Amino acid sequence: MTTLKAALEVTARDLNDELARLLPVSEGPEGRLQEAMRYATLDGGKRLRPFFVLQTARLFNVAEQAALRTAAAIELVHCYSLVHDDLPAMDDDDLRRGRPTCHKAFDEATAILAGDALLTKAFEVLAGPATHSDPQVRSDLVVELAQASGDHGMVGGQMFDLMAESLEMDVAAVTRLQGLKTGQLIRFSCEAGAILGKAPWQQRQALRAYAHDVGLAFQITDDILDVEGDPGQVGKGLRKDAEAGKATFVSLLGLDRARHQAEMLSDQAINHLACFDAKADLLREAARFVVERSL
């Protein structure tokens, strides 16, 4: 087992424990809502964003608990966005991570509310005193997460995505779309460690640049896997983009150039980490993994 694989497994386990603690189930009728929140959040996904938070936090000797809560908050936002994305009025997906999507396992109304409550919980967790002793840091985290995930970030990207079919999409447009839809939250995941650790501006900028390239490489690889992946392994519907006639990096660049582009971005991401010592080795490995993964 590689070091990275082991680290990802530890992250997934620790994060799951933290999320389970943050998402208790009440006795009352809200219990159903909270079950849906847990269903959409626990035991799933690669937990890449939390991994980025924990690894960048380690560079600045941030307390484990602070990093874990911040990672959990970001994952709550990521999971809420998947729940809402899967809804019939949006992408209308029945499967997610090999299981029925939240609105299939519960119902549409419950899924809408579960998404809303997960998003709300993310901010409660970030702003809570257990996240950091300095309230200025907590406020900064809240502002940054909101900017990364709101109308100028992730949600704006989802709107862009819905409208993309009726727009002339070239590589620049698809890059901008993905920068909003997935890039911003990955960027915040990598900057969060620097915010928690009150890192010097230059190091924060390096992580920002790393995140930009890794995020884009991740998305190009997603497009490649949508065409080439094994549906059994990926655990979600494939070839949806191609069938919908959506512009993707692969449809615009072709498979070979897309693959080349992803590898170049991965190299570039690693170069941005030059100012860090061996402590950043797992982040370097992650930049490789993002383009070499098969799911």
Next chain:
Amino acid sequence: MTTLKAALEVTARDLNDELARLLPVSEGPEGRLQEAMRYATLDGGKRLRPFFVLQTARLFNVAEQAALRTAAAIELVHCYSLVHDDLPAMDDDDLRRGRPTCHKAFDEATAILAGDALLTKAFEVLAGPATHSDPQVRSDLVVELAQASGDHGMVGGQMFDLMAESLEMDVAAVTRLQGLKTGQLIRFSCEAGAILGKAPWQQRQALRAYAHDVGLAFQITDDILDVEGDPGQVGKGLRKDAEAGKATFVSLLGLDRARHQAEMLSDQAINHLACFDAKADLLREAARFVVERSL
């Protein structure tokens, strides 16, 4: 024109200006999302929650800008909840404030995303440095708003409401439901001024008690208006609860006892303000208005 009516009009105007500033429209495809956010937020509603924030803030000489931003954040949450509540999978309403609901004026996907982005924006606004010079206050506001509007507050209440038809509902259950669904956010609106002004605990508790009683009186009156109101004036579908066979304060208590209960709560709310001088007179008037309004 009564003093209260004038104050409500000033609040509505100032708040609208603040919201318009907080919700700019971009050039890109996100512009459509931002138009939907403005549509769901500007020029509408009684703005009761913002009024409570501004009036309680005044008791502690809080800066106008701090109070206005906090009021705007709470109204963003209120408006997002209406957008999601109106969706076909939820209450399936076509009209809100006399206009097509957000998913009718735009489409369902845009309405879901606009709600998400409004909720996100609320936390960005609260945590932003312009809201208060002390980051501890901003973090407290974020935690309190999240708790009031998440699974242990408003969203939990919406889940409860969706399940209420299949439950045995008595007055205690309807009171708990409304306490979650609308009470918590009204409670936070009244406490926000105390948080901003770092008020003594006893005064904060007094406002909390006031908010509890006013919130419940407001909801009982809503139930009365649902039966007795003039659809043209109220600007939304009426008699929906009665037709759906939903348990309400009116169906459980009858009109007379419901009216009596609302008036008693209104008196009680005013009593809670005994520790405040004439500065709280508009809050006293508001407690009357809540039960005497016709829309």
